[in-house]
Amino acid sequence: MPRRVQATLAVTMATALAAGVSGCAGWGGGPSGGGPNSINVLMVNNPQMVDLQQLTAEHFTAETGIEVNFTVLPENDVRDKISQEFSSQAGQYDVATLSNFEIPIYARSEWIAPLDDYVAADAEFDQADILAPMTASLSGDDGRLYGEPFYGESSFLMYRQDVLDAEGITMPANPTWQQVADIAARVDGVEPGMAGICLRGQPGWGQVFAPLTTVVNTFGGTWFTEDWEPGVDSPEFREAVQFYVDLVREHGEVGAPQAGFTECLNNLIQGNVAMWYDATSAAGSLEADDSPVKGLIGYAAAPVVETDSSGWLYAWSWSIQQASSKKDAAWEFISWASSREYEELVGNELGWSRVPAGKRASTYENPDYLAEASAFADPTLAAIESADPNDPGVQPRPAPGIQFMGIPEFPDLATQVSQDVSSAIAGRMTVDEALERGQQLADDVAERYRTREAE
Amino acid sequence: MSSITDIGPVPATRTPEGEEREPRKPRAGALLGLAAWLIGFLFVVPVLWMVLTSLHSEEDAATNPPSILAPLTLDGYQSFFGVGTGANPWPSLLNSLTASVISTIVVLVLAIPAAYALSIKPVRKWTDVMFFFLSTRMLPIVAGLLPIYLFAQWSGLLDNIWLLIVLYTAMNLPIAVWMMRSFLAEVPVEILEAASMDGAGLLLTLRRVVAPIVLPGIAATSLICFIFSWNELLLARTLTGTVAQTAPGYLTGFVTSQGLFLAQVCAAAFVVSLPVLIAGFAAQDKLVQGLSLGAVK
Numbered sequence: 126m127p128r129r130v131q132a133t134l135a136v137t138m139a140t141a142l143a144a145g146v147s148g149c150a151g152w153g154g155g156p157s158g159g160g161p162n163s164i165n166v167l168m169v170n171n172p173q174m175v176d177l178q179q180l181t182a183e184h185f186t187a188e189t190g191i192e193v194n195f196t197v198l199p200e201n202d203v204r205d206k207i208s209q210e211f212s213s214q215a216g217q218y219d220v221a222t223l224s225n226f227e228i229p230i231y232a233r234s235e236w237i238a239p240l241d242d243y244v245a246a247d248a249e250f251d252q253a254d255i256l257a258p259m260t261a262s263l264s265g266d267d268g269r270l271y272g273e274p275f276y277g278e279s280s281f282l283m284y285r286q287d288v289l290d291a292e293g294i295t296m297p298a299n300p301t302w303q304q305v306a307d308i309a310a311r312v313d314g315v316e317p318g319m320a321g322i323c324l325r326g327q328p329g330w331g332q333v334f335a336p337l338t339t340v341v342n343t344f345g346g347t348w349f350t351e352d353w354e355p356g357v358d359s360p361e362f363r364e365a366v367q368f369y370v371d372l373v374r375e376h377g378e379v380g381a382p383q384a385g386f387t388e389c390l391n392n393l394i395q396g397n398v399a400m401w402y403d404a405t406s407a408a409g410s411l412e413a414d415d416s417p418v419k420g421l422i423g424y425a426a427a428p429v430v431e432t433d434s435s436g437w438l439y440a441w442s443w444s445i446q447q448a449s450s451k452k453d454a455a456w457e458f459i460s461w462a463s464s465r466e467y468e469e470l471v472g473n474e475l476g477w478s479r480v481p482a483g484k485r486a487s488t489y490e491n492p493d494y495l496a497e498a499s500a501f502a503d504p505t506l507a508a509i510e511s512a513d514p515n516d517p518g519v520q521p522r523p524a525p526g527i528q529f530m531g532i533p534e535f536p537d538l539a540t541q542v543s544q545d546v547s548s549a550i551a552g553r554m555t556v557d558e559a560l561e562r563g564q565q566l567a568d569d570v571a572e573r574y575r576t577r578e579a580e
Numbered sequence: 581m582s583s584i585t586d587i588g589p590v591p592a593t594r595t596p597e598g599e600e601r602e603p604r605k606p607r608a609g610a611l612l613g614l615a616a617w618l619i620g621f622l623f624v625v626p627v628l629w630m631v632l633t634s635l636h637s638e639e640d641a642a643t644n645p646p647s648i649l650a651p652l653t654l655d656g657y658q659s660f661f662g663v664g665t666g667a668n669p670w671p672s673l674l675n676s677l678t679a680s681v682i683s684t685i686v687v688l689v690l691a692i693p694a695a696y697a698l699s700i701k702p703v704r705k706w707t708d709v710m711f712f713f714l715s716t717r718m719l720p721i722v723a724g725l726l727p728i729y730l731f732a733q734w735s736g737l738l739d740n741i742w743l744l745i746v747l748y749t750a751m752n753l754p755i756a757v758w759m760m761r762s763f764l765a766e767v768p769v770e771i772l773e774a775a776s777m778d779g780a781g782l783l784l785t786l787r788r789v790v791a792p793i794v795l796p797g798i799a800a801t802s803l804i805c806f807i808f809s810w811n812e813l814l815l816a817r818t819l820t821g822t823v824a825q826t827a828p829g830y831l832t833g834f835v836t837s838q839g840l841f842l843a844q845v846c847a848a849a850f851v852v853s854l855p856v857l858i859a860g861f862a863a864q865d866k867l868v869q870g871l872s873l874g875a876v877k
Contacts, residue, residue, distance in 0.1 A: 170834070194823075201837075213729070218821065391643075
């Protein structure tokens, strides 16, 4: 680089540095950008969060004087950004949406602040009202609480009651996977363009492997045994994946290898499938006022084989970054966003089907909510309460988690294996080939833990 | 996005130009014209599709096969501008504008003298210098991301628009120098000699002789720099947060894994690409001149 240019560049850099240090933060900050009475919140772009963003200024800031600046990102991006932000403890964000997958891991690294003292001092919040599996899954190894749920979900089977009725089929309240497969075969094609069942096939640990891992659990398989032996090519794991792949190939939706939550939701709403096994939080969209299938959907417990229940447990939750200098204001925000009062606010302002439910027992006693959500409230509550993240299968596990294994390596591992499973759903690979490679990958992960434990 | 927005207008505008300059036999000319329009149309179709989708409701946008004749609505645009969602696109748009405009000006201020010293009055070993400039682009930005992030955190520049301005300047400078050098090389030495024989000093020569010739080149260079800065996502998303977020970062916020978003994202993408489109159309004449100036060299 010519010296002149270099010198100019150096000057530019220095000017910019000076401008930055002197607090000239550019547009959009305004006087409150980094003020003492404002907090920064990093959150995933799910409909419940968009509602929150809409209600915050009028109902939270107006009452408390605390301004909330939101950054909203898609799920994968928000995970990247949160892990980058929290691992470096940059302190830019006071609050972030984490799930019960990350919270125990982040707590171990001391990236997030324990909330017990705040909860104890905040009688109005009423921690006892939070469903027990939620509190358990948001606590760290040290037994302290590190997150408060915003909304929780389990999984269950959604089906077109009218279609099954027309065929004279009755869905059992607690179906087995074989029964579900038989029903899928019978209703496949009864209406033009209608497939039997929608199951996620899109690669990703949070896509195909969310429902698929619950199927593996109930077939008796596991990613890892208690002493860190990989179980991906075990007969049970293999049988479960083969069953899933066969079912979705024979009676599943069009475009299954690319179908995730959103695609399946569309398929059920548009009458392209008769059944769908997925998150309980989907019910709110299915029963919304503008949904063409409102009132036509029946709900049954997550199908099982060897276990009594197999629904997953997931909660988008709030955590406070350890490096935050505004923890008190951050807690005030969390305490409001996860409160009963906020649920009532959403119910009254936006409609009860949009309430961020699945976290408080009182939600399921609220007559206003039950009037709107009667179709799915009880199945949802039952699914969440029956979920046990510490014992989801037939064998003891080395780490908690139902539709995931609570270790930092899991997203990478399961995402890689999911590529092959998705290929198997597309018919480009056999299940055996996919799982053979998966076993290798799982063994690489497990080996690290075996050596660590041997030390 | 850049691949659509920067190529879009060019094929369509170059055809009439070409026809005027080189009159061909009518039939061959008509065939070529038709082919050019067809290719131009192919490039524009995705943009038109995006605009059409942005005017549909979310449900219609998500259907497969697509429903082209579905009723039109402005819902997607309303949600982009935050009607009923509490989101506000203006800070992001202003941030993008600040970063793009300032970095483009700084780039031009630095690149034009550098290019002058590499073409009209070449310094010794100017080819090596050119290569050094280019070599700064050989490291993928993602490889430098972590050190940049740690530097920004250490210096307190995270979430500060000035950091992006510096980075965008550094990112575009080599391209601008290369482009400007090729434009300045077009200036015939004879004109410069004639000017100096007429007694014009350096500044006068630059202003009255060189500037008119390379103006189209400057227009093309600044547009390219503007587009690159405007569309940059990787650095912006890593280094900014609530205060200095740019428009592409705001745009990605519409993608959700739960629920429908296609119409919203299309509306957002269209609004975000509007400034580039407007700048492109405004500079169209100069741009075509500038680009063909480089091409016939």
